[in-house]
Amino acid sequence: MDGRSYTKKIMLGMVLILAVLFAAPRPVEAKASAKKLKVDKTYTNYDMTGDKKADTFRVSGDAIDYRGYKEYKGYTVYLNGKEVLSETGYILDFTIYRLELKNGRVFLAIVPASDNGDVFGAAIYQYKSGKLKKLLNLYNMEKIGNHNNVSKISVSGNTIRVKHGVMSYALSSIGFSLDYQYKGGKLVQKSTQAKLTDTRIKYLKQSYWTAKRSLKLLNKVGGKKIATIAKGKKVKIDKIYLNASHTKIYLHVKVKGGRSGWVKGLTKYPGYDRELFKEVMYAG
Numbered sequence: 081m082d083g084r085s086y087t088k089k090i091m092l093g094m095v096l097i098l099a100v101l102f103a104a105p106r107p108v109e110a111k112a113s114a115k116k117l118k119v120d121k122t123y124t125n126y127d128m129t130g131d132k133k134a135d136t137f138r139v140s141g142d143a144i145d146y147r148g149y150k151e152y153k154g155y156t157v158y159l160n161g162k163e164v165l166s167e168t169g170y171i172l173d174f175t176i177y178r179l180e181l182k183n184g185r186v187f188l189a190i191v192p193a194s195d196n197g198d199v200f201g202a203a204i205y206q207y208k209s210g211k212l213k214k215l216l217n218l219y220n221m222e223k224i225g226n227h228n229n230v231s232k233i234s235v236s237g238n239t240i241r242v243k244h245g246v247m248s249y250a251l252s253s254i255g256f257s258l259d260y261q262y263k264g265g266k267l268v269q270k271s272t273q274a275k276l277t278d279t280r281i282k283y284l285k286q287s288y289w290t291a292k293r294s295l296k297l298l299n300k301v302g303g304k305k306i307a308t309i310a311k312g313k314k315v316k317i318d319k320i321y322l323n324a325s326h327t328k329i330y331l332h333v334k335v336k337g338g339r340s341g342w343v344k345g346l347t348k349y350p351g352y353d354r355e356l357f358k359e360v361m362y363a364g
Contacts (some may be wrong), residue, residue: 112182114235119155119174121275124195125177128159128188129207136160139176139190142168157212158296165212168348169201170194175230179204181238185262188212189233197229197245203319204233204260204267205238216260216267223327223347229256234337247279250329250345252280252360256320263294263297269324272301273332276319288314297341300329307339315357 117123119141128135137160142153154168169192174351177189191202202218221228221343225248232243238261245255281289295309301321309315314336321330321342329345346356 087327091338092352092355093346111180112235112237113178113180114233114240115178115180117176117178118273119176126179127180127186130184132184139174141171141174152192155190157188157190159212162210164207164210165205167192167201173295177233179233179235179240179328181235181240181262183238187215187240187267188234190217191218193229196227198227199230202230208278212302215262215265220244224329224345225249225254238262239270243277247362248329248345249347249349250331250360251276251317252362253283254279254320256322258322272321272323273319274322276317280361281317284359286359287316289317289333290351292355292360295343295356297333297335297339297343298330299341301342303342306341307335309333309335309343313338323362 084090092211102255117139120137121284124136124138125134126137127133127364129234138158139155140158141155144153154166154172155164156163156173157175160354171192171194173193175193179187187204187206189204191199193332194200199219203214203242204218205212206215218230219228221244225246229245230242230244234241240260241257242260242299243257246251248254254276256274256276258274258296260267281287291309291311291313293311296305297307297309298304299306315333317333318332319332322328322334327347331345332340332345334340343356
């Protein structure tokens with residue numbers, strides 16, 4: 081064998097080795113992130129199963145054309161060519177997130193939006209045994225109000241933060257964020273207290289709510305009465321208590337010129353002229 085032939089064989093062998101390396105699934109480095117994805121687009125550069133290898137992933141929307149606008153009757157999720165989730169419903173738009181924690185855990189959040197911003201069926205999933213398992217229902221504020229929405233999902237370290245919005249029975253439109261951690265195969269709410277970031281008072285560019293009826297001021301959530309907030313009294317409200325199942329709500333108030341404490345919120349519509357505060361205005 082002459083030198084030229086030997087060199088050609090060596091080069092051919094190297095080309096074949098490189099081809100095999102590039103064809104093999106590439107490991108994906110873990111990095112805490114919340115990446116927005118698009119409906120009806122195929123992705124091949126993300127690990128969606130948590131095995132550190134890139135997968136082929138797609139959310140296909142069941143779209144129909146309605147008077148020049150796209151509406152959806154549902155959607156199907158495909159992972160490596162296999163159907164792993166299928167849902168139906170009236171949907172106007174999608175927000176899809178690939179969520180990855182610092183520890184390498186990978187999740188998929190699907191937030192389908194409908195009329196009035198409602199996100200019926202919104203949830204966070206994790207790939208388990210060939211299917212997507214629902215770990216967190218993101219439309220579970222029905223006990224404290226209606227028109228539940230999710231405006232943003234982010235990741236910091238091993239925590240997933242969800243910005244919720246709801247037309248609450250207690251204060252009408254409010255916005256707040258809740259943090260969730262992965263524990264024992266579940267996403268668990270980290271705290272029962274959340275700062276109010278959006279309220280009707282903020283929209284009105286005011287600082288105080290006005291009591292529309294007499295209210296009990298409690299020393300703690302579910303605690304003892306320490307004072308009465310008389311009708312017409314002004315209060316500031318900075319945060320809420322919300323239990324993990326989102327079936328109980330309390331408001332942390334500071335009476336103008338008086339004491340601080342908690343007021344029990346509402347878990348049903350109070351009826352005409354029975355709102356807790358004068359500034360409350362329901363919509364939708």
